[in-house]
Amino acid sequence: MAKPVSIEVWNPNGKYRVISTKSMPGTRWINLLIQNDCRLEICTEKKTILSVEDIIALIGDKCDGVIGQLTEDWGEELFSALSRAGGKAFSNMAVGYNNVNVDAANKYGVAVGNTPGVLTETTAELAASLSLAAARRIVEADEFMRAGLYDGWLPHLFVGNLLKGQTVGVIGAGRIGSAYARMMVEGFKMNLIYFDLYQSTRLEKFVTGMFLPTYGAFLKANGETPVTWKRASSMDEVLQEADIISLHPVLDKTTYHLVNKERLAKMKKEAILINCSRGPVIDEAALVEHLKENPLFRVGLDVFEDEPYMKPGLAELKNAIVVPHIASASKWTREGMATLAALNVLGKIKGYPVWFDPNRVEPFLNENAQPPAAIPSIVNAKALGLPSSKL
Numbered sequence: 490m491a492k493p494v495s496i497e498v499w500n501p502n503g504k505y506r507v508i509s510t511k512s513m514p515g516t517r518w519i520n521l522l523i524q525n526d527c528r529l530e531i532c533t534e535k536k537t538i539l540s541v542e543d544i545i546a547l548i549g550d551k552c553d554g555v556i557g558q559l560t561e562d563w564g565e566e567l568f569s570a571l572s573r574a575g576g577k578a579f580s581n582m583a584v585g586y587n588n589v590n591v592d593a594a595n596k597y598g599v600a601v602g603n604t605p606g607v608l609t610e611t612t613a614e615l616a617a618s619l620s621l622a623a624a625r626r627i628v629e630a631d632e633f634m635r636a637g638l639y640d641g642w643l644p645h646l647f648v649g650n651l652l653k654g655q656t657v658g659v660i661g662a663g664r665i666g667s668a669y670a671r672m673m674v675e676g677f678k679m680n681l682i683y684f685d686l687y688q689s690t691r692l693e694k695f696v697t698g699m700f701l702p703t704y705g706a707f708l709k710a711n712g713e714t715p716v717t718w719k720r721a722s723s724m725d726e727v728l729q730e731a732d733i734i735s736l737h738p739v740l741d742k743t744t745y746h747l748v749n750k751e752r753l754a755k756m757k758k759e760a761i762l763i764n765c766s767r768g769p770v771i772d773e774a775a776l777v778e779h780l781k782e783n784p785l786f787r788v789g790l791d792v793f794e795d796e797p798y799m800k801p802g803l804a805e806l807k808n809a810i811v812v813p814h815i816a817s818a819s820k821w822t823r824e825g826m827a828t829l830a831a832l833n834v835l836g837k838i839k840g841y842p843v844w845f846d847p848n849r850v851e852p853f854l855n856e857n858a859q860p861p862a863a864i865p866s867i868v869n870a871k872a873l874g875l876p877s878s879k880l
């Protein structure tokens with residue numbers, strides 16, 4: 490018998506029972522659910538990561554939909570429990586869904602939602618922050634100040650890397666990778682090289698059409714060197730040429746340990762590596778060894794291979810900056826993620842069609858208007874044969 494799990498209940502007489510495994514920022518998501526006849530139960534357990542058993546206890550005998558978190562293991566057991574309870578809707582409060590076994594969801598006919606777009610700029614800004622912090626050794630310098638070690642300006646004190654004129658490499662130039670690339674090119678006049686399995690028209694449109702010709706002319710007129718860009722034909726080309734490399738692919742079989750010992754060895758000795766995607770994209774044990782052997786190589790990590798843990802040795806290294814998976818943590822974004830996750834579940838319960846473009850979810854985020862009668866983003870819509878909304 491599973492232990493009962495503590496909950497907070499909203500709109501107890503609502504027709505549809507919806508569970509949120511965590512409290513989420515903002516109140517719009519709560520209001521949208523209760524205004525649409527949902528009884529909302531929010532798990533208030535103190536522990537951060539719920540087990541499969543905890544979530545089965547939350548689902549109970551009747552449950553129409555669940556909003557879950559990327560820390561949870563959504564596989565066969567949970568989807569069969571949800572299906573037994575009559576539920577056909579699940580949404581991660583995240584764009585990444587590597588914690589979800591989509592085949593198992595398909596088997597039980599459960600729609601799987603995610604939250605694209607609303608976190609693109611916020612996540613790219615954190616990658617840019619880590620890039621600057623690593624290049625200019627901000628965390629080390631902060632620790633030095635607080636330790637009372639500063640006794641006057643010195644020519645060699647915390648000398649780092651200048652970004653202007655260097656090359657930024659982006660691996661995985663989707664929504665977030667492209668936004669980060671734009672920030673680094675536009676903001677710091679860096680040259681760009683990117684690698685993705687597909688041509689990133691989103692990024693190329695920006696650099697070729699809207700930005701670089703006029704910006705290049707402007708720089709030239711001011712006696713500066715115009716920035717350049719290219720799509721690499723292999724990931725190794727990026728590793729060899731770039732001074733800063735930021736990882737933004739999805740985590741799947743093709744990207745597990747994408748950056749390993751051999752690939753680290755291909756990077757410049759003074760390169761900077763940023764990871765705001767998923768921890769297992771880097772072989773973290775190999776990274777620790779590389780950082781030890783190459784003190785001028787620096788990393789900025791938001792995600793870790795065995796979250797919430799770090800591989801032994803990482804925490805002691807001065808050339809590593811580590812933050813606890815906060816890349817999407819701006820108020821606007823987290824409230825928007827909660828809204829999209831709730832609307833994914835609500836829309837499926839209501840039988841709405843799936844929104845025509847998961848890259849354009851703004852209409853769902855307008856607080857002054859009713860959201861469209863559509864489901865913002867369902868990753869297995871095709872497999873389940875769900876109808877799509879037209880504009």
Ligand SMILES: NC(=O)c1ccc[n+]([C@@H]2O[C@H](COP(=O)([O-])OP(=O)(O)OC[C@H]3O[C@@H](n4cnc5c(N)ncnc54)[C@H](O)[C@@H]3O)[C@@H](O)[C@H]2O)c1
Pocket residue numbers: 584585586605606608612660661662663664665666684685686687737738739740743744765766767791792814815816817
């Ligand atoms: N740290 C955080 O808090 C945080 C926040 C948001 C997203 N993320 C992670 O970032 C990922 C990307 O999000 P997005 O919205 O930009 O997704 P996206 O789908 O727009 O972009 C992912 C890109 O990765 C590319 N890709 C896939 N396999 C590849 C490979 N083997 N080599 C090179 N490129 C490859 C895809 O073609 C795509 O362009 C998410 O899946 C999530 O895991 C993390």
Ligand SMILES: O=C(O)[C@H](O)CO
Pocket residue numbers: 559582583584585586608816817
């Ligand atoms: O995939 C995601 O959305 C993040 O990791 C959480 O913001």
